[in-house]
Amino acid sequence: MPSLTRAEATARRALITVGSYEVDLDLTGGGDHFRSTATIRFRATPGAATFVEVKPAALRGVRLNDRDLDPGALAENRLPLTGLAAENTLTVSAEMAYSNTGEGMHRFVDPADGGTYLYAMSFLDDVQRIFAAFDQPDLKAPVTLSVTAPPQWTVAANGQLAANPWPGRWEFAPTPPLATYLVSLIAGPWHVRRDAHDGIPLAVYCRRSLATHLDADLDEVLTVTKQCLDRFHQLFAERYPFAKYDQAFVPEFNAGAMENPGLVTLRDDYIFRSAVTDTQRELRATTIAHEMAHMWFGDLVTMRWWDDLWLNESFAEYLGTRVTAEATRFHRAWTTFAIRRKAWGYTADQRPSTHPVAPQQVADAAEGLLNFDGISYAKGASVLRQLVAGLGDEAFLAGLNAHFAAHLFGNATLADLLAALGAASGRDLSGWAERWLRRAQVNTLRMEAAVDADGRWSSVAVTQTAPASHPVLRPHHIGVGWYAADGAVSRVELDLDPDTDRGRTEVSALIGQPATGLLLPNDGDLTFAKIRLDPASADAVPIMLPGLADPLARALLWGEALDAARDGERPVPALVSLIVAALPAETEVIIAEEVLGLSRGLIDRYLDPLARDAALLRVAGACAGLLARAPAGGSTQLAAARGLIAATTDTGLLTGWLAGAGVPEGLAVDAELRWALLLRLVVLGGAGEAEIAAEAAADRSAVGAEWAARCRAALPDADAKRVAWGIITRATELSNRLVEATAEGFWQPEQAELTAGYVERYFADMPATARLRTPWVADRITTLAFPRYAVAQSTRELAGALLARDDLTPGLRRWVTDLDDDLRRALVARTAVAAVSA
Structure with a gap:
């Protein structure tokens, strides 16, 4: 249609x-x-x-x-x-x-x-x-x-x-x-x-x-x-x-x-x-706050067309996080935002499909649907937080209230909002909007430091760079944190102005100070930018990270390590070593969960099978260490147990926990944890259809049905894969959730040989599958069913041949382009790891 x-x-x-x-x-x-x-x-x-x-x-x-x-x-x-x-x-x-x-x-x-x-x-x-x-x-x-x-x-x-x-x-x-x-x-x-x-x-x-x-x-x-x-x-x-x-x-x-x-x-x-962990409860709270923010941004005042989607989602994301942190018991919502939501935004902004927060024009509604991504949400919210830091809260809120009064129950545009904020602050925001809202991609802020003969900093600077494809430098208001070896902490705040500093800003307040500990750019997480540490600070992270008191600083350092690994600047085994060194001491559950989740994606795709197995063994050991230290019955214990279940290959441990044997005191092996245990056993060949059917019979809920579909698709069996692929590509009688669960379970790194024949079938079958389904569901299936673990040049060649066709839906073209770029990154990283090993 x-x-x-x-x-x-x-x-x-x-x-x-x-x-x-x-x-x-x-x-x-x-x-x-x-x-x-x-x-x-x-x-x-x-x-x-x-x-x-x-x-x-x-x-x-x-x-x-x-x-x-x-x-x-x-x-x-x-x-x-x-x-x-x-x-x-x-x-x-x-x-x-x-x-x-x-x-x-x-x-x-x-x-x-x-x-x-x-x-x-x-x-x-x-x-x-x-x-x-x-x-x-x-x-x-x-x-x-x-x-x-x-x-x-x-x-x-x-x-x-x-x-x-x-x-x-x-x-x-x-x-x-x-x-x-x-x-x-x-x-x-x-x-x-x-x-x-x-x-x-x-x-x-x-x-x-x-x-x-x-x-x-x-x-x-x-x-x-x-x-x-x-x-x-x-x-x-x-x-x-x-x-x-x-x-x-x-x-x-x-x-x-x-x-x-x-x-x-x-x-x-x-x-x-x-x-559930406190992270899940916090997510529910921020979702409630996010939707409530929409009552003003989106419902009371509605965007005129989908090119101003950010007037809805960026504001709801910013205000949802802010209000959760200010008004509820989840006062560390900005830490969660830093390590989870911004990671989503950074990833989206570096993909081939990147787009401005506020594009000049969205051609049709279908294109608007594709822009509901980490840019419109997380990047846009980060940009607003940066704007508030520059304007001040009083002027920002005055502008918003004037905007509401002017467009009550009507529609508005970017120009309308900028006019209201400009009038309230007395500032012309057109230049700010051009760089932050109209231009795509992300800057990198990198610390540079030199030390004199006395062990003091002789120069400290923050350099700002932009990718060659999007060569725009932006104004940033940031903190530079100095986390000294003796535990002292201080922060210098400064403005990066590319019109005057040409991408290099001196941090003169630190010159002459003892060059100990580490320097953290964007301390406080006020701007939207990738960060990189200077070499000495990077070397200090494994020693200092476990002892840092500020969870936001820890989140930023973990984010830097994960992003550097994703970019191929540091090998994934170095990230695994940091997990072994620092994760068992982590006290903030969201940090532990995100580190385990984000690193697992890198381990599964950026390492060859032998190196992957060794890395997962080390991650499982780190999870066991975190589990041993975690208070019984708390969020950290549950997060550590989930991480251990996902990483271990010890089928005896998994089978024992499922039977109630050897379970750590305080850990409830309830319906959700039982399914997680069973899924891992299925992947490892330690359980089969009989166990899935028995668990489904005991859990006759909608969630149980989704878990059962996920487990059946994960069975290391040719017939099971054939049935699952039919569901993914052709079944329309099943609900969106059951088809998505099947797609989630299909590809497993441990089953590369079994599923090798489906790599080519994905690229052959997906055009018809995308046309068979509604755009929203098609986008989800396109992403979940992609052969993400088939990291090979041949997979990229198949993707290239598909993208050369002129009959693809906009969603299929966008997501295959992005997922192919993920494969490109994985291949680059594997080459880097091989070079280091050699």
């Missing part, structure tokens, strides 16, 4: 103004379809022609003003409208299809109890799978929704419930003007808990089978929600702008959450059924 272009959206906006939507849905029919009737009132240039979007299973009737239109005129998802009057009423009745992809009206049958649950996901342009609409973000209008559902169900929507005239009939009050991608509802036998705070009604929903788990965590969910509301009300002059604040934890969700005003939907993985 054609994707709406920017030019088409601009032309339509010039022709029409939408006054209101009245939507009536009938969910009682059973089967695969539901009934939808939408009445749209809109103004238009008299005599003009345009189109409305709808993706029906069957179009039943169309009436424009006083005439019936031919439903057969529908071309793919576009219904032409001609001869428009100044005031128009359009009614479109259709039969719509439920989905199993997390888009449109998703239907889920809970394997735990057979309950049927529906939720609407209208993003990015999928409201047309639910009702007919002018589906673009700058044609906002109030929505009045009515729903007929089975009488035992509960229904909730963006607006407040206005009437429940008979069992099964739900009529909702009109909303304020909404962008079409924000319309949502839930329907089914939902478990609900209600509360209120500061005059705002609150509700939390989940499936019945998760009720006990939600109730166990309800206090934390509501406490975080209330703390965030209070903090946003302190920051913004405009109070929360909608009638209620519902949060629904929904099954098989594609994203982390969606900021539907009045009814935020979140993936129900955030309802924890097993032990």
Whole structure:
């Protein structure tokens, strides 16, 4: 189906103004379809022609003003409208299809109890799978929704419930003007808990089978929600702008959450059924804060088109992290941001598909979907944090409040926001925006230091470089930390101005000081830039890192080591040696988890099989050391146990823990940990289909079904791989989550010989697979099913041949290009390791 272009959206906006939507849905029919009737009132240039979007299973009737239109005129998802009057009423009745992809009206049958649950996901342009609409973000209008559902169900929507005239009939009050991608509802036998705070009604929903788990965590969910509301009300002059604040934890969700005003939907993985680390609880808190930030950035004031996506996501990412750190118990959220979210941003910004935070133009909605990445989120948030450091918080917030007041319930652009911030700060931000928002790629800040005969620094400088493909230097406000050998810590703050220092800034305050310990550029993590230590500091890291008290400094040093290994500047075995030296002493669980997760990807791809096995043995030993030191029953113990399970080849240990033997005191071998143990055993050939079936029978949950699919795809068996590949490439009857779980389990480094024949099949089969699936699901499958462990020039040649075709979907082309670049890096790193070994 054609994707709406920017030019088409601009032309339509010039022709029409939408006054209101009245939507009536009938969910009682059973089967695969539901009934939808939408009445749209809109103004238009008299005599003009345009189109409305709808993706029906069957179009039943169309009436424009006083005439019936031919439903057969529908071309793919576009219904032409001609001869428009100044005031128009359009009614479109259709039969719509439920989905199993997390888009449109998703239907889920809970394997735990057979309950049927529906939720609407209208993003990015999928409201047309639910009702007919002018589906673009700058044609906002109030929505009045009515729903007929089975009488035992509960229904909730963006607006407040206005009437429940008979069992099964739900009529909702009109909303304020909404962008079409924000319309949502839930329907089914939902478990609900209600509360209120500061005059705002609150509700939390989940499936019945998760009720006990939600109730166990309800206090934390509501406490975080209330703390965030209070903090946003302190920051913004405009109070929360909608009638209620519902949060629904929904099954098989594609994203982390969606900021539907009045009814935020979140993936129900955030309802924890097993032990979790504090990192996972913090992630839930930052997600709640992130979606709440969208109530202002995205919902109250909406971007005009998808090229200003950063006005939504960068601000929500920045404010979500900031408010979590300032208002909740998760006061180290910026440490998590530094080692997890920024690593995502740095990776995205160095790939062939890199793009500016605020591109000049996004051609169509499909291209907009591809920009929901680490650049629009993490880099954009980092840029905003840098801006706040330069403007000051008072001017920044004054500008935001002026922006809200000027565009209340309307749309805005980058130029609108820059004008508000410039007026509040008295500064012209056009030059800043050109370098930070309009230009792609990332700078590297490198420490340079020289020592005199007395062992004191004779010169210290920060140099800034840019890749040749994107030769732009940027202004940075940074700290340079001096972590002395005796434990003393000091920081020098300075501004890097490429217009005056030409990429080299002297740190004069350190000249003459004893050259001991290490120097850390970007200490405090105020800017978005890769960092590199001077050689003496790099040599000091294994000795000093375990004893550094500041977790943010440790996160930055770990990030530097991981990034240097990813770039091939330092060999992966050196990173493994640092893990052995420093990980067992780590006390911040997020750091331990991210170091283990990010390093594992490098070990699996950057080392040949023999070196990989040796590295994993050392990592498993480091995890065992961390496990031995960790307090019983705590987050660090759980993180260490997960790391050990993933790295070990000791099937006796895994089998023992699964049977309850030899388990460390305080470690709960619950459902999630059992599945992790079983998956590793399956990969190693220590368990098979019988064990998977038994575990699935004991865990008849949706998560259990996903784990079982992952395990079956990971079986070291030719038949199992054949079945799994069929699911990945052809199955449309399974939900998005089950197909993704199968793709996650398919490729295993230990099974390279078994899966060798599927390397070529990936490049042969994926074009048809991508066209078979919706763009969101296709992008996930393209990435997860890529033969990432087939690190060979022949794999790159296959990728090159695929990319030479002219019939690829935009998503397939983008992701294969990026994943091929990952292979290029891995090959470079393997060459570097071989050279060091030689």
